[in-house]
Amino acid sequence: MNREFNSHLSRRGLLQASAGLLLTATLPPLPAWAASSNEYRIVAEPGRARLAGPNGPETGVWTYGGTIPGPIVRLRQGEPARLVVENRLDQETTVHWHGIRLPNPMDGVPGLTQPPITPGESFLYEFTPPDAGTFWYHPHANSLEQLGRGLAGAVIVEEREPVAVDRDLLWLLSDWRLTEEGRIASGFGNHMEAAMSGRVGNTVTLNGKVSEAEPFLAGERIRLRLANGSLARIMALRFEGHRPVVIAIDGQPCDPHEPEAGRILLGPAMRVDLMLDLQGEPERRYDVVDDFYDGLSYQVTQLAYDEAAPIRGRVADAALELPRNPLPEPDLGSAERHTLTLQGGMMSTAGMSGLGNMNGMMGGGMMGMGSGAVWAINGQSMTGDGHAGMEPALTFQRGRSIVLELRNETAWWHPMHFHGHSLKVLSRNGKPMPHRQWQDTVLMAPKDAVEVAFVADNPGCWMLHCHVMDHQMSGMMTVLRVV
Numbered sequence: 001m002n003r004e005f006n007s008h009l010s011r012r013g014l015l016q017a018s019a020g021l022l023l024t025a026t027l028p029p030l031p032a033w034a035a036s037s038n039e040y041r042i043v044a045e046p047g048r049a050r051l052a053g054p055n056g057p058e059t060g061v062w063t064y065g066g067t068i069p070g071p072i073v074r075l076r077q078g079e080p081a082r083l084v085v086e087n088r089l090d091q092e093t094t095v096h097w098h099g100i101r102l103p104n105p106m107d108g109v110p111g112l113t114q115p116p117i118t119p120g121e122s123f124l125y126e127f128t129p130p131d132a133g134t135f136w137y138h139p140h141a142n143s144l145e146q147l148g149r150g151l152a153g154a155v156i157v158e159e160r161e162p163v164a165v166d167r168d169l170l171w172l173l174s175d176w177r178l179t180e181e182g183r184i185a186s187g188f189g190n191h192m193e194a195a196m197s198g199r200v201g202n203t204v205t206l207n208g209k210v211s212e213a214e215p216f217l218a219g220e221r222i223r224l225r226l227a228n229g230s231l232a233r234i235m236a237l238r239f240e241g242h243r244p245v246v247i248a249i250d251g252q253p254c255d256p257h258e259p260e261a262g263r264i265l266l267g268p269a270m271r272v273d274l275m276l277d278l279q280g281e282p283e284r285r286y287d288v289v290d291d292f293y294d295g296l297s298y299q300v301t302q303l304a305y306d307e308a309a310p311i312r313g314r315v316a317d318a319a320l321e322l323p324r325n326p327l328p329e330p331d332l333g334s335a336e337r338h339t340l341t342l343q344g345g346m347m348s349t350a351g352m353s354g355l356g357n358m359n360g361m362m363g364g365g366m367m368g369m370g371s372g373a374v375w376a377i378n379g380q381s382m383t384g385d386g387h388a389g390m391e392p393a394l395t396f397q398r399g400r401s402i403v404l405e406l407r408n409e410t411a412w413w414h415p416m417h418f419h420g421h422s423l424k425v426l427s428r429n430g431k432p433m434p435h436r437q438w439q440d441t442v443l444m445a446p447k448d449a450v451e452v453a454f455v456a457d458n459p460g461c462w463m464l465h466c467h468v469m470d471h472q473m474s475g476m477m478t479v480l481r482v483v
């Protein structure tokens with residue numbers, strides 16, 4: 001795999017000459033967080049972290065700003081942001097501001113939207129976030145390894161008016177594959193895993209640490225922003241003894257609703273904002289469990305109530321609904337319709353299955369697959385992280401309404417992410433989606449068919465890919481272009 005990454009990464013240059021945005025390390029220093037200016041300086045650099053807590057072993061990691069996760073980037077809706085990213089790694093990187101509808105040159109896809117940031121160089125990202133909500137940032141170069149070694153952080157775009165809650169909390173959940181000595185296991189890009197569920201790890205951290213308990217007060221109303229920063233692990237969270245209400249998905253407010261069967265499904269890269277009323281008893285502890293994988297449920301943390309009496313007698317009665325973001329409403333009557341079919345992997349519909357059959361598995365039907373491609377979208381496999389010369393699978397006229405049908409013909413789950421836009425989820429397997437959900441990452445179960453709609457209002461070449469990093473790297477990626 002590394003061989004392939006390198007060949008993609010070296011195919012830059014095209015944009016290098018034209019982009020006046022590539023900065024040198026001589027830029028005047030900015031404070032790490034200047035509260036009133038929306039300005040950040042984020043350094044990608046190696047570091048060490050105690051993922052298992054103060055008594056655990058130290059793990060060599062790659063960080064933003066020396067911490068796992070990276071600093072929370074707090075921006076304000078509708079106000080210009082300036083984010084300088086400095087690369088102190090020994091390989092090229094970029095930053096993708098996942099879910100933020102920003103101008104194409106700020107999207108962080110090496111080769112496609114910007115030259116990669118070479119070691120020692122910096123890049124200035126400038127954009128004005130149109131939407132308030134919970135987003136995150138991560139590399140889009142050598143993504144599997146860079147994200148897998150720790151490069152990730154949250155972006156919170158604040159509403160213009162504060163939301164009435166007692167506390168606003170973020171849980172960035174990450175999955176790590178650690179060795180017994182606490183090292184990050186090597187073997188990124190294992191072909192067998194890439195054709196199956198991807199690199200699922202063995203250690204889940206909450207804001208960079210394995211969590212035994214998180215402190216709460218009885219009676220509190222919490223806005224809890226959940227984000228799954230894992231390479232491949234899908235989560236289904238249950239809050240024992242509580243009834244969380246989903247108020248936003250992927251940063252976009254939805255109709256407040258309780259999750260189906262009380263389980264909050266969170267694929268890699270997805271975010272869910274909850275309103276959580278702490279109606280449990282003082283001094284008690286309540287499990288938060290992830291039971292997505294059959295027989296492999298585990299405790300993510302516990303809600304640990306302080307012994308103090310409830311801070312209010314009954315549930316806060318402020319409205320649960322967040323103000324809507326200014327998303328353009330697609331016109332379904334005049335919309336263009338297209339289908340994107342997800343193909344490949346082990347046990348694909350071609351009837352191939354079993355281990356040791358990788359090379360033959362995809363034989364025939366697939367076109368345009370590079371070496372190592374095991375997945376495809378509409379018969380084409382784009383591998384790696386994005387690079388110059390990717391032919392768009394579809395081109396849309398700016399302003400058109402588009403309906404995409406995503407069909408998962410594979411035997412695996414895929415969180416499908418589209419850059420630069422938010423997608424209104426219309427239906428799943430023929431059933432209309434309730435709760436007015438807009439998402440940038442749509443989790444597809446095996447054989448699912450999902451219809452999404454959007455207005456192609458953001459010009460440029462935009463990636464659409466699976467956010468299981470192994471899947472993206474090995475072909476489940478394409479480019480959609482808006483002209």
Ligand code: C2O
Pocket residue numbers: 096098138140269417419463465467
């Ligand atoms: Cu969060 Cu193209 O990715």
Ligand code: CU
Pocket residue numbers: 413414415466467468471472476
């Ligand atoms: Cu996938």
